[in-house]
Amino acid sequence: MxxxxxxxxxxxxxxxxxxxxxxxxxxxxxESLQCQSGSVGVGDTMATVALRCGQPTATGAYCAPVEIQWIDRPHNAPYGRWLAPCQPVDEWIYDRGVGYLPARLQFRGGRLWSLVYGQSVP
Incomplete structure (x- = not known):
């Protein structure tokens, strides 16, 4: 045995x-959201999402910091990293009804970057 x-x-x-x-x-x-007029997924534009899913329940916008790191640091760069100008992020929340988790969509550069179910707005 x-x-x-x-x-x-x-x-x-x-x-x-x-x-x-x-x-x-x-x-x-x-990684997709089923809406009234079809589904949307990561990479779709804000206009496509609005057309297929309608107006979101809530919206928000903030500027996310972007950190860039180097393996070989350039001359006079402390610690080999620096903060670049922030990247604008738009957030849309869709309340999908009773029994469904809310959908939180994040757009960067006008395209759907992230789609998460069930997280509340920070």
């Missing part, structure tokens, strides 16, 4: 990896 125990562990690991790899395509499809 002891001879078969290591083989079971190996097969269990392979089964786990195959199961995780098989689940990847479905996880990628979760």
């Amino acid at each position: 002891k001879h078969f125990a290591p083989r079971r562990r190996v097969w269990a690991r392979w089964a786990l990896w195959i199961g995780l790899a098989g689940g990847m395509p479905w996880a990628a499809q979760a």
